[in-house]
Amino acid sequence: MRSYGQFCPVARAVDVLGDRWTMLILRELLIRDSRYSDLRDALPGIATNLLAERLRQLESDGLVERVGLPRPASAAAYRLTDRGRAVEPVIHALAQWGAPLLSPGQGDDAFRSHWLRLAAPLLLDGTDLAQLEGLTVLVRTGDAPVLFVVEAGRLDVRPAPSPCSAEVEMSGEPSALLDFLRTGGGPGVTVTGAAEAVRAWRDVLARSRTPAG
């Protein structure tokens, strides 16, 4: 991208981060280290040459590094450097601001379950997870099941192993499921498991909180 040519911290940041796709590539690498094809799968519509060029640029800007083998080799992955990981507050602020834009529903948009790793803790921001310590929730939606684990007062989201047992199981369309995470109710989501754990989970989700965004 052409520089804005402004001696201003915002402009200098956007010079580096403002290219098309760049922020979404960083989102992916914030969620997990990824191989080239992982990124391509998580970014439907990106042209392969663009992905390659963005990664090169991010590497030369010091936000991303290749881990594994040197340049001409396979099975390597991309990972954020410390400087790249420092973009996290920007991504989080964007996600907070963008959360209300999910309300119109999914439409024809793509969805990947691992995005919940970023979105779910955000949607639960302001809830009190202390009483759920240790709870596990298996979530079936999108392309692959994921496992919610409450630990240290935080919600962590990881790929679900198979087989996988959890105290609570939820399933439904991504759109319904995100509504459910925000409100603790709504149609289109099936919740099963031990009655007490289910009840505690729904209670926490239904608790009033600062509205996201």
Add this chain to the structure above:
Amino acid sequence: MRSYGQFCPVARAVDVLGDRWTMLILRELLIRDSRYSDLRDALPGIATNLLAERLRQLESDGLVERVGLPRPASAAAYRLTDRGRAVEPVIHALAQWGAPLLSPGQGDDAFRSHWLRLAAPLLLDGTDLAQLEGLTVLVRTGDAPVLFVVEAGRLDVRPAPSPCSAEVEMSGEPSALLDFLRTGGGPGVTVTGAAEAVRAWRDVLARSRTPAG
């Protein structure tokens, strides 16, 4: 901008905010309500049709409103709506991350003094302004002088009236001045005024703080 087509809060946010120039237009309107020509002056290099189109888009997205007269009239200005103002955390996060990118210096980049309204409080983040309550600093740099005022423990930056008297006066190149704000020292900045006030001001700036970015 074409939508990324992803059911993800980050992607939906970038769908709206990710167009070229959009973030800088929002930065301007976060600093102050602006007329069309104010924006054009603060965004050197923007094509006038692009500025018009971005403003139209931001208006239809509900981030910006025209204030003053209805469509076919002059002397009107653009202002952020509440939803537009909610982008502030994103801009601040970008500015924090971008602050280290100022170190290479100004080069050929443009500078506008009013940008200090956003940048200066950020560069002083982590300092204790309580002991400077009420201090005024006249800053001469860039295209117009600005006045720093410490009140309610915060640093506020406003256009300097003329004539203007302040307890402390600083002047120098933008690059030197920003370094000075970060470190309390460095070459290229002239500081004058009552010795005690000058000393207190330098002391606070020199105090260690969380490094920006």
Add this chain to the structure above:
DNA sequence: CCGGATCCACTAGGATACTG
């Protein structure tokens, strides 16, 4: 199958001239 490179059609952005 992974990690790209190449080619081509298209669209968004940049520069400038012009108008109510």
Add this chain to the structure above:
DNA sequence: CAGTATCCTAGTGGATCCGG
């Protein structure tokens, strides 16, 4: 002053192909 209209170029999207 506040934009529109135009032309041109650079960046993007999509498909296909290639080497390890």
